[in-house]
Amino acid sequence: MDLVLLAWKNLWRSRRRTLITLIALSFSLMLVQAFHNLSYGVYSAMIDSGVRAGSGHLVVYHQDYVASRDEQFSFAPGQLREQLSALAGVAEVLPRLYLPGLAQSSRESRGILLTGVIPQAEQRVNPFLRDLPTDQQLESLSGRQAILGSRLLKELQLKIGNKFVVTLQNASGDLVSEMFRVRGAVQTGIKTIDSSLLMVGHQRAAALAGLPGEIHELAIVLQSQKFERLVFPALQQLLKNHPQQVGLSWEEAMPNLANAIRLDYASQKFIFIILLLIVTIGVVNTLLMSVMERFREFGVILAVGASAMRLRLLVFSEALLLGLVSMLLGSALGSLATWYLQEVGINLRYFIDETLEFGGVVFDPVLRAAWDRPYMLQIAGFMLLLSLAAAVYPAIKAGRIKPAEAMRHH
Amino acid sequence: MPLIELKSVSKIYPLGSQQVIAVDDLSLSIEAGEFTVLAGPSGSGKTTLLNLIGCLDEPSRGEVWLDGQEVGGAPQPQLAKLRLRKIGFIFQSYNLIPVLTAAENAEFTLMLMGVPKSRRRQRVVELFAELGLAGLEERKPSDLSGGQQQRVAIARAMASQPAVVLADEPTASLDSQASEELLALMRRLNREQGATFVFSSHDPLVISRAQRVVTLRDGRLESDR
Ligand SMILES: Nc1ncnc2c1ncn2[C@@H]1O[C@H](COP(=O)(O)OP(=O)(O)OP(=O)(O)O)[C@@H](O)[C@H]1O
Ligand SMILES: [Mg+2]
Numbered sequence: 001m002d003l004v005l006l007a008w009k010n011l012w013r014s015r016r017r018t019l020i021t022l023i024a025l026s027f028s029l030m031l032v033q034a035f036h037n038l039s040y041g042v043y044s045a046m047i048d049s050g051v052r053a054g055s056g057h058l059v060v061y062h063q064d065y066v067a068s069r070d071e072q073f074s075f076a077p078g079q080l081r082e083q084l085s086a087l088a089g090v091a092e093v094l095p096r097l098y099l100p101g102l103a104q105s106s107r108e109s110r111g112i113l114l115t116g117v118i119p120q121a122e123q124r125v126n127p128f129l130r131d132l133p134t135d136q137q138l139e140s141l142s143g144r145q146a147i148l149g150s151r152l153l154k155e156l157q158l159k160i161g162n163k164f165v166v167t168l169q170n171a172s173g174d175l176v177s178e179m180f181r182v183r184g185a186v187q188t189g190i191k192t193i194d195s196s197l198l199m200v201g202h203q204r205a206a207a208l209a210g211l212p213g214e215i216h217e218l219a220i221v222l223q224s225q226k227f228e229r230l231v232f233p234a235l236q237q238l239l240k241n242h243p244q245q246v247g248l249s250w251e252e253a254m255p256n257l258a259n260a261i262r263l264d265y266a267s268q269k270f271i272f273i274i275l276l277l278i279v280t281i282g283v284v285n286t287l288l289m290s291v292m293e294r295f296r297e298f299g300v301i302l303a304v305g306a307s308a309m310r311l312r313l314l315v316f317s318e319a320l321l322l323g324l325v326s327m328l329l330g331s332a333l334g335s336l337a338t339w340y341l342q343e344v345g346i347n348l349r350y351f352i353d354e355t356l357e358f359g360g361v362v363f364d365p366v367l368r369a370a371w372d373r374p375y376m377l378q379i380a381g382f383m384l385l386l387s388l389a390a391a392v393y394p395a396i397k398a399g400r401i402k403p404a405e406a407m408r409h410h
Numbered sequence: 411m412p413l414i415e416l417k418s419v420s421k422i423y424p425l426g427s428q429q430v431i432a433v434d435d436l437s438l439s440i441e442a443g444e445f446t447v448l449a450g451p452s453g454s455g456k457t458t459l460l461n462l463i464g465c466l467d468e469p470s471r472g473e474v475w476l477d478g479q480e481v482g483g484a485p486q487p488q489l490a491k492l493r494l495r496k497i498g499f500i501f502q503s504y505n506l507i508p509v510l511t512a513a514e515n516a517e518f519t520l521m522l523m524g525v526p527k528s529r530r531r532q533r534v535v536e537l538f539a540e541l542g543l544a545g546l547e548e549r550k551p552s553d554l555s556g557g558q559q560q561r562v563a564i565a566r567a568m569a570s571q572p573a574v575v576l577a578d579e580p581t582a583s584l585d586s587q588a589s590e591e592l593l594a595l596m597r598r599l600n601r602e603q604g605a606t607f608v609f610s611s612h613d614p615l616v617i618s619r620a621q622r623v624v625t626l627r628d629g630r631l632e633s634d635r
Binding site: 006009013296300303310408 | 457461464466467486487490491493494495497498499501504505506507508509510518519521522523566567578
């Protein structure tokens with residue numbers, strides 16, 4: 001305890017040097033925390049919108065559908081939807097039927113992906129559908145209303161209320177056609193979706209394809225991503241009764257997004273480590289200077305009976321205190337920056353005009369941070385360790401001082 | 411049995427390709443309660459001899475005995491312990507830790523020994539009263555005169571009641587009046603408390619106050635009276 005007190009006093013002996021080191025440590029910690037929290041927030045939002053518009057946090061497919069995307073691998077969900085909806089943390093369970101086909105207006109024809117959905121359920125979670133006015137929403141499972149991707153609508157030269165025909169191959173291999181009417185249009189910003197999406201009531205689509213009650217995808221949207229750890233095992237349990245079906249997480253179902261995020265985190269980590277290492281070198285320099293300046297004083301301390309170990313501990317205590325103070329200061333600054341980035345955010349609209357797409361998911365132009373407290377704690381602890389590591393060489397130096405020599409030459 | 415006994419001790423420093431014989435085959439014994447000065451011209455080996463007695467340095471040849479124990483060749487941590495318990499040190503200047511107060515400096519060895527804070531303070535208050543330092547407990551070394559600093563160093567050296575107090579030219583940075591006062595103080599501690607002092611000096615005035623004068627020349631004993 002007395003040693004720690006002495007270390008604390010020693011730290012403030014060269015006030016300016018200590019302050020500069022403290023600021024360097026605190027600022028780099030703040031930068032790392034704030035920057036991480038910003039990308040954490042952006043990714044969470046991205047995952048959320050990607051998951052809601054896409055295949056959900058968790059998704060069930062026929063095991064052969066995953067790789068082939070062949071529409072013959074449909075399945076009957078049975079009680080799965082009800083069972084999953086009953087689990088804690090599940091916001092919505094969305095059955096979907098995907099049928100490739102051809103859409104024809106009086107002027108043009110285009111390849112489309114006819115998607116049979118439960119409209120009310122989709123509207124509750126899908127951000128693009130939610131933004132549509134009520135008079136553009138699908139009203140029933142079996143109606144002839146259809147929502148088209150904005151680009152598809154334009155290419156077919158259709159307007160809301162116009163009729164068009166969809167042709168596809170049904171389950172028995174026959175070509176079948178059905179007339180639909182444009183109810184609304186969505187713009188997601190993703191080209192492939194905007195030019196091929198054709199959303200209709202599930203019953204109508206299933207009847208057309210001759211697959212009544214069947215689906216290709218059962219997307220599960222959770223209240224938040226953190227429920228994944230709870231719901232995923234429960235899903236696997238339920239799927240024991242459905243040996244043909246597999247349950248995937250969003251990372252497996254949307255590998256592009258997951259990989260893009262992983263890659264970005266990895267490059268961030270690399271930059272963070274380099275930043276912290278540079279700062280650590282500065283700390284080594286500070287500690288070493290302060291040890292060399294006190295050569296004679298350390299000689300006296302050793303002469304009056306302190307062991308070399310105690311001197312080493314003194315140097316470590318100084319580094320520990322330096323690390324602790326900057327850990328607290330840096331985390332306070334990091335929290336402040338995170339708070340600002342969460343409340344105000346960074347509006348990319350000032351810089352870029354186009355729709356922002358990342359890993360196949362469109363994101364909000366206002367980047368907002370989210371709190372990743374375990375990470376903040378972890379990186380703060382890491383910095384503390386680095387300051388201790390920075391003390392190793394100076395401590396060895398201090399421990400090697402020979403009192404007789406220190407007294408004679410300094 | 412003498413408190414300090416040097417048996418044919420030599421200390422040889424390598425200096426480039428040559429050797430410096432700082433202490434040359436020297437034998438000396440000092441009893442508990444003595445007040446001994448090491449005199450001699452510059453380079454005669456006073457500091458080296460004090461370092462050998464104080465376990466700060468090891469002899470090249472011969473034996474150093476302290477309080478019935480041979481100290482040469484002991485491992486470093488053990489030497490540190492020996493210095494802590496048996497020896498008090500006073501150096502010529504810059505003895506004190508600048509960030510600590512006078513009292514904290516005086517307590518320092520007791521702190522190293524793990525003596526509880528209240529007992530430490532009590533001992534220091536006693537010593538400060540005796541050394542004419544009362545009221546200066548909370549001063550930083552930079553706010554003390556040279557003589558006061560040296561007295562704080564004496565307090566630190568005496569605090570743990572060591573077997574011997576070693577002082578290397580303790581008055582060299584002081585004016586003659588302060589030197590005189592410091593010496594009188596050491597002499598009183600020696601008489602009243604029976605503390606053993608061994609110190610070096612080349613100040614004739616200081617030397618004249620000693621009970622025993624050991625004069626060195628070129629690392630050898632020139633006279634002992
Ligand atoms: N570490 C060392 N390396 C080389 N030579 C040394 C070393 N320490 C002392 N010496 C030499 O040993 C001799 C004795 O030195 P010492 O310091 O003991 O003398 P001193 O009597 O204390 O002198 P002064 O009165 O100047 O303090 C001197 O010639 C000195 O140069
Ligand atoms: Mg000397």
